Amino acid sequence: xxxxxDVLGYVAGICTAICFLPxxxxxxxxxxxxxxxxxxxxxxxxxxxxxxxxxxxLSALPMIIFNSPALLFALIIIWQIVCYKGKSE
Amino acid sequence: xxxxxDVLGYVAGICTAICFLPxxxxxxxxxxxxxxxxxxxxxxxxxxxxxxxxxxxLSALPMIIFNSPALLFALIIIWQIVCYKGKSE
Numbered sequence: 157x158x159x160x161x162d163v164l165g166y167v168a169g170i171c172t173a174i175c176f177l178p179x180x181x182x183x184x185x186x187x188x189x190x191x192x193x194x195x196x197x198x199x200x201x202x203x204x205x206x207x208x209x210x211x212x213x214l215s216a217l218p219m220i221i222f223n224s225p226a227l228l229f230a231l232i233i234i235w236q237i238v239c240y241k242g243k244s245e
Numbered sequence: 246x247x248x249x250x251d252v253l254g255y256v257a258g259i260c261t262a263i264c265f266l267p268x269x270x271x272x273x274x275x276x277x278x279x280x281x282x283x284x285x286x287x288x289x290x291x292x293x294x295x296x297x298x299x300x301x302x303l304s305a306l307p308m309i310i311f312n313s314p315a316l317l318f319a320l321i322i323i324w325q326i327v328c329y330k331g332k333s334e
Contacts (some may be wrong), residue, residue, distance in 0.1 A: 161303065164299040167292075168292050168299055169292075170292075170322065171292025171295060175286075176282075188280040190277060190279050191271075191277040192268070193271045196264055196267045197264075199263060199264040199267070200260065201261050203257050203259075206256045207261075208251050210254050213250050214250065220331055229256065229280060
């Protein structure tokens with residue numbers, strides 16, 4: 157058992173999974189995407205997609221589980237930026 | 246050699262490292278942090294910090310190298326949200 161490693165890995169994974177949930181909720185509520193960088197979320201989503209594919213390639217289930225919600229939230233935010241950019245100006 | 250695995254890992258790592266560079270630059274230029282979720286960036290930064298500590302714990306250099314710029318950009322964005330929130334309203 158590697159307690160410290162397990163704790164760090166799980167906290168990191170959970171943070172990765174849920175970090176853009178508050179951003180997603182606040183953007184859905186406010187439709188305010190004014191300050192959000194579309195390019196950043198596209199690169200972020202591409203990164204998450206590659207981590208998931210890498211996880212599938214390595215059969216590493218935690219990598220797939222932690223990165224899938226992150227990709228979902230990123231895609232929702234991208235979709236909202238595309239829909240609402242300009243409309244809130 | 247695992248070519249597919251290497252490519253996926255490096256693309257994922259580079260995307261993770263640089264994804265919030267455009268957000269950082271655009272926020273520095275515009276001071277517009279209106280739609281940005283402070284909570285999301287705090288959780289994101291905590292996650293990156295844990296990945297770096299996990300990388301140090303495992304002596305996994307790529308994990309440290311790819312996540313360090315991500316943490317730096319997240320901290321700059323957090324600092325800007327704290328500085329400019331309310332001022333742009």
